[in-house]
Amino acid sequence: LRLRGRTMADRLKKVLAHVAGGDIFTKTSNSSDSVKGFELFKVPPRWVFLRIETEKGIVGWGEPNLEGYSDTVMAAVKELMELVIGQDPSRIQYIWQKIRRQKFYTGGAIIMSALAGIDQALWDIAGKTLKAPVHKLLGGAVRTRLLVYRWCGGDMNDPEDTAKEAKTLIKNTNFKLLKMNACPKMQFLDTKQAVERAEMRLKAVREAVGPNIGIGLDFHGRVKVPTAKKLMKALEKYNPLFFEEPVHPLQNSELKDLRASTHIPIATGERMFSAEEFRDLLNERSAQILQPDCSHVGGISNLFTISRMAEAYDVSMAPHCPLGPIALMSCIHVDACIPNFAFQETSMGIHYNKEGGANEEKSGCSLRRYVKNPEVFNVDEDGCIKLPSLPGLGIVIDEEEVRKAAKNGHDYKDREWELFDGTPTRW
Secondary structure (H helix, E strand, O other), X not given: OEEOOEEHHHHHHHHHHHHHHOHHHHHHHHOOOOEEEEEEEEEOOOEEEEEEEEOOOOXXXXXXXXXOOHHHHHHHHHHHHHHOOOOOOOOXXXXXXXXXXXXXXXXXXXXXXXXXXXXXXXHHHHHHHHOOEHHHHOOOOOOOEEEEEEEOOOOOOOHHHHHHHHHHHHHHOOOOEEEEEOOOOOOOOOOHHHHHHHHHHHHHHHHHHOOOOEEEEEOOOOOOHHHXXXXXXXXXXXXXXXXXXXXXXXXXXXXXXXXXXXOOXXXXXXXXXXXXXXXXHHHHOOOOEEOOEOOOOOOHHHHHHHHHHHHHOOOEEOOEOOXXXXXXXXXXXXXXXXXXXXXXXXXXXXXXXXXXXXXHHHHOOHHHHOEOXXXXXXXXXXXXXXXXXXXXXXXXEXXXXXXXXXXXXXXXXXXXXXXXXXXXXXX
């Protein structure tokens, strides 16, 4: 075959020669942007925001945090950003793999949480550069709105108070799903009375909200293996939406047996930090709902990877997110694109915000405090949030408010629980 005196082979050789010589790549590189600098902001109630700016002046925001270890994660971000400064921000996967693979010690809660904020900010920059919301860059949405839930009650609330709060929330908001702690602190092998107290609490809430409201139960990993099955059996008659972390993730080998003992879906994943951990959980078919946290598993990139893995096992996704607006919107863009999405956690009403110094009554909701377009978090009559439409993550950060709040920062610390005999225990 000849084309204007040249064979197709000749034309192909010329193209390959240009590529090998770097002509094509050089032109692309000359027109690309690069990461110029970054700032970190520690803000109430217990959050960390990362601002990354490029040489072209495009700003991306991320939320690198590990509740109770904000200063440690901030130190990790500062170290990791040495690998990012000067890089082309559009090479998100290259930067992600560079951070994840080039260091000898990698992974774990701190590094993956630091990486998460960097990754989120880079996706925000990519969307703003291309003038498209992140979900379009991930392949496009499969839904137009997303079912969300909020928290109800704290750790030690009595049945009457918890039921009253739940009834008020359902009456005054559009939420159709709630989540509450399943129980207070538990002994290694607890009594029938302790199990009955947890049962009374759920019974009161179920009677207050009726049969059509979903109630997720968070065991928070505080229940020890010998008591978990007994507690699940007592609670399942009230038709909870799921049992979350019925045992601590270090005891995930017990989940398969626990799953076989109940018809209520088992959910876990907020304290798992790598795709490999979720791969092993999926291979064991130990849980029906995965709850990776976008600010703990390495950001949007890895949350999307985990979600696609789960899809192959017909396992639902309900990303964990008791954090701020950037973390939540990062989750939402992934949620929009995955067919196996179930529902999304929000920090609306969560008791930890008050412990971190937030005045929910005064500010309305901590999620809204740092954004100029708080309407993106409006919940419609079906309990859903609309798909974001603005470029990038779809929220406009109020930098003035962030800088003002960061002057005092926050001093949120984890609880330090002990059992009645003085033994330190998980909360």
